[in-house]
Amino acid sequence: MEADGKKAFVAALAKEHGQGLRRFLAARLREAADDVPDLVQEVYLRLLRVPNHDTIRSPQAYLYTVAHHVLHQHKMSLSALPESVDVMDVLAEMEAHVADDPAAQLDVRRRLQELDALLKEVPPRSRVAFILHRRFGFTLEEIAEQLGVSRPMVKKYLVKALVHCKQRVEGMA
Numbered sequence: 425m426e427a428d429g430k431k432a433f434v435a436a437l438a439k440e441h442g443q444g445l446r447r448f449l450a451a452r453l454r455e456a457a458d459d460v461p462d463l464v465q466e467v468y469l470r471l472l473r474v475p476n477h478d479t480i481r482s483p484q485a486y487l488y489t490v491a492h493h494v495l496h497q498h499k500m501s502l503s504a505l506p507e508s509v510d511v512m513d514v515l516a517e518m519e520a521h522v523a524d525d526p527a528a529q530l531d532v533r534r535r536l537q538e539l540d541a542l543l544k545e546v547p548p549r550s551r552v553a554f555i556l557h558r559r560f561g562f563t564l565e566e567i568a569e570q571l572g573v574s575r576p577m578v579k580k581y582l583v584k585a586l587v588h589c590k591q592r593v594e595g596m597a
Contacts, residue, residue, distance in 0.1 A: 433477045434468050437487050445491055452495055458547040458584075462577060463498055467491045469574075497572060542592050546585045553578050554585035 438445075445467065449460045467490050471477075480486045543551050549571060556562040556570065567578045 430472050430474075430477060433483070434471045437471065437483055438468060441484055441487055445487065448488065448491060449495060453498075459498065459549065462549075462573070462580070463491075463494050465577075466494050466573075470494065539589075542589045543585070545592070546588050547581075549573075550581040550585040550588075553581035557582060 442464070446460055446464055449463050450457055453460055453463070467487065470490050470493075471487070474480070477483075543554065546554065553567050553571065556567050557564070562570070564575050564578045564582075567581075568575045571578065571581075573581075
């Protein structure tokens with residue numbers, strides 16, 4: 425089946441079952457509802473990779489089977505993610521650079537506490553992507569591999585974290 429046929433197949437499924445698919449995923453992801461659009465996209469991408477859609481006897485059942493697998497993989501990857509970086513480790517490292525200036529040490533400590541609070545408000549995958557990229561210097565490809573998502577999805581996670589932090593910082597000013 426050529427690419428146009430695959431796209432038409434997936435578009436028809438999305439039109440007919442898109443709302444139901446979102447409800448299915450949202451009901452199972454109460455704690456990570458922000459991830460539902462990403463998971464829906466992943467389901468459709470996987471459907472586009474199926475070599476021959478003509479052999480699928482029940483497209484709706486197949487759609488939900490794929491969704492179930494995507495959801496399972498997502499939950500497994502979330503359980504493998506670190507909840508946060510130990511701020512005390514980062515603090516000790518930063519304080520070493522300003523060891524002679526107590527005022528600078530206090531400023532570093534305050535800024536890290538603010539950053540930690542901001543990052544706790546960000547969805548888990550966005551937080552982890554941000555920390556891996558900014559703190560540990562991971563490339564987008566390395567983060568994508570760690571999280572089991574595409575490179576463009578990592579970019580979305582980073583943008584989500586940065587926009588949230590920027591909005592909150594601007595709101596404090």
